[in-house]
Amino acid sequence: MEVTPDLLTPYKMGKFDLAHRVVLAPLTRCRSYENMAQPHNTLYYEQRAAPGVFLIAEASAVSETATGYPHVPGLWSQEQVEAWKPVVDAVHAKGALFFCQLWHTGRKKSHTADFGAPPKLETEEIPQMVMDFRVAARNGIKAGFDGSEFFPASASGPLYQGQPAQRQHGSSLDNRCSRLATDVIAAVVDEVGAHRVGVRLSPFAGYTDCSEADAEAHALHLVHFMDKLGVLYCHMVERRKCVNGNTGKLAIPHRLSPFRKVFKGTFIVNGGYDREEGEKVVRDGYADLVSYGRLFLANPDLPERFRKKVDLNKYDRSTFYTSDPVVGYTDYPFLSHETQVA
Numbered sequence: 001m002e003v004t005p006d007l008l009t010p011y012k013m014g015k016f017d018l019a020h021r022v023v024l025a026p027l028t029r030c031r032s033y034e035n036m037a038q039p040h041n042t043l044y045y046e047q048r049a050a051p052g053v054f055l056i057a058e059a060s061a062v063s064e065t066a067t068g069y070p071h072v073p074g075l076w077s078q079e080q081v082e083a084w085k086p087v088v089d090a091v092h093a094k095g096a097l098f099f100c101q102l103w104h105t106g107r108k109k110s111h112t113a114d115f116g117a118p119p120k121l122e123t124e125e126i127p128q129m130v131m132d133f134r135v136a137a138r139n140g141i142k143a144g145f146d147g148s149e150f151f152p153a154s155a156s157g158p159l160y161q162g163q164p165a166q167r168q169h170g171s172s173l174d175n176r177c178s179r180l181a182t183d184v185i186a187a188v189v190d191e192v193g194a195h196r197v198g199v200r201l202s203p204f205a206g207y208t209d210c211s212e213a214d215a216e217a218h219a220l221h222l223v224h225f226m227d228k229l230g231v232l233y234c235h236m237v238e239r240r241k242c243v244n245g246n247t248g249k250l251a252i253p254h255r256l257s258p259f260r261k262v263f264k265g266t267f268i269v270n271g272g273y274d275r276e277e278g279e280k281v282v283r284d285g286y287a288d289l290v291s292y293g294r295l296f297l298a299n300p301d302l303p304e305r306f307r308k309k310v311d312l313n314k315y316d317r318s319t320f321y322t323s324d325p326v327v328g329y330t331d332y333p334f335l336s337h338e339t340q341v342a
Contacts, residue, residue, distance in 0.1 A: 007278045008307055010052070011288060013266045014195050014232050016097050016146065018289075019052025021282050022303045025270050025291035026056040026101040026149065026200070030321045031329060032073035035061065037083040040325035041073070042090045047300040047330060051095030056149055056198075056235075056291070057087075059103040062129075062136040068105025071323055075100060075136040081143045088144035099198060100140040101149040102133055102188075126180055134187040137197075147196035149235065150188055152181040152222070178218055182225050194230040198268075204239035204255065216258075223259045234263045235291065238271030252277060260286060275306045301334050310335060 005011070008020045032038055048055060060075040061067040067074065074080045084100075091098040137148045189197050203219035223234055239253045252272050260267050269287040278290040296302045298315035305312055319328020 005282055007275065007282050007290065008303070009282075011266075013054070013289070016054070017052060018054050018097065019050070020303055021287075021289045022053070022278070022296075022306060023268060023289050023291040024048055024053070024055040024296045025293040026058050026151070027293050027297055028058050028069060028072060028321070029329065030069060030071040031323055031325060032058075033071050033323070035064075035067060035072065035074040036080060037073050037087050038325065039086070040330060042087045043330045045087055045098070046090040046094060047334075048296060048302075049091045049094035049096035049098075050301075050303070053094075053096040053303065054289070055091060055096055055098050057098065057100045057145070059101045059151060060084075060136065060140075062102050062104055062132040066104035066132065069321075075102065075139045075143070076132065078139075081139045084140075084143035084145075092144065097146050098144075099147045099149050100143070100145045101151055101200070102136045102140070103151040104129060104132070126183065129180065130183045130187050133184045134191045137188045137191050141192055141196070147198065147232065148188060148192060149198040149200055150184060151200045152184065178221050178225070181222055185222075185226060185229065185231065189229050189231065195232055197231050198233040198235055198266075199226055199231055200235040200237070200270075201259075202237040203259075205237065220258060220262065223262045227263050227265070231265060233266035233268055233289075234259065235268040235270065238269060240271070254281075254286065257286065275309070278306075298332050300332055301336075305335055308335070 005021070007022060011018045011021055029044075031044075032041055045055060045057065058073065060073045060080075062074075063076050064074070066076075073084070075084070088098055133150065140148045185197070185199060199222070201219045201222060203215045205215075219236075226234055236256050236259055239255050256269055266288045268289040268291055269281060270291040270293065273281070273290050273292060274295070278292075281287045281290065292302060294315045295312060297320075298313040299305055302312075313332050316328050322328060
């Protein structure tokens with residue numbers, strides 16, 4: 001008799017055996033001083049690691065010009081590779097799976113930090129940017145990561161709406177919107193193998209000037225491309241919660257079904273999920289895995305809390321992007337500690 005999967009049942013993702021379907025989403029925390037992984041980063045990820053847990057690290061910049069935010073890690077130099085190694089080793093020592101995320105902030109640069117407006121991307125700059133991602137993916141493997149997740153929402157932004165790169169790339173969807181992203185995906189797959197590559201897409205995030213319809217078409221085009229290459233997983237972010245007309249309550253729109261139908265590999269969803277909603281989408285086949293950001297940030301033992309159906313720690317939004325190595329970062333209590341205190 002076939003058992004219906006739920007959020008806490010095991011799952012095989014390619015060659016990787018996962019203990020359950022709960023994933024740590026990549027979360028920029030701005031605590032990697034001078035773009036280098038730090039000892040407190042090691043503790044943060046080690047706290048959230050356990051046998052068979054899938055963790056995705058915060059985005060690492062692929063070049064010095066790709067950072068866009070203060071104190072984000074990088075993977076463009078050997079020094080950064082060496083800094084990441086203790087973090088990766090600590091996660092692996094706990095029996096967890098660990099992917100790095102690679103990005104170029106592009107048009108999604110910080111509005112609060114003094115980084116200035118990102119320049120338009122010229123066509124002749126594209127090969128170097130693609131090479132930067134290739135090298136960073138290679139460096140991720142050198143650091144010990146099990147694979148890399150490419151986040152093209154920002155990197156591909158300059159190729160939307162008739163900017164200089166469009167003159168040579170043409171006006172078709174393939175050329176106008178997706179060329180940089182597909183070039184990067186192909187390069188990273190060629191460098192480390194499709195079995196080590198995931199891609200995260202945010203078609204509803206509004207990072208670029210293009211319309212939501214164009215963004216969805218662009219994302220669907222990329223998912224088709226990823227599927228043909230045999231990319232390990234597709235990680236997609238839901239549209240923001242909206243008011244349900246029947247209940248009057250905030251609800252997840254569930255707009256990712258068209259992408260799920262196209263992609264044959266592991267499909268991961270993200271965006272406002274709690275335990276009950278995560279259970280439902282896995283049970284219904286809408287997703288294979290569910291990634292959690294703010295809940296996992298505030299609950300280092302989130303899968304265990306889900307299993308026991310106990311209360312969760314509340315996250316402190318004011319500490320999300322501060323640079324303190326402890327407060328709002330490694331000081332959230334574990335369930336076992338709370339039990340001992342009680």
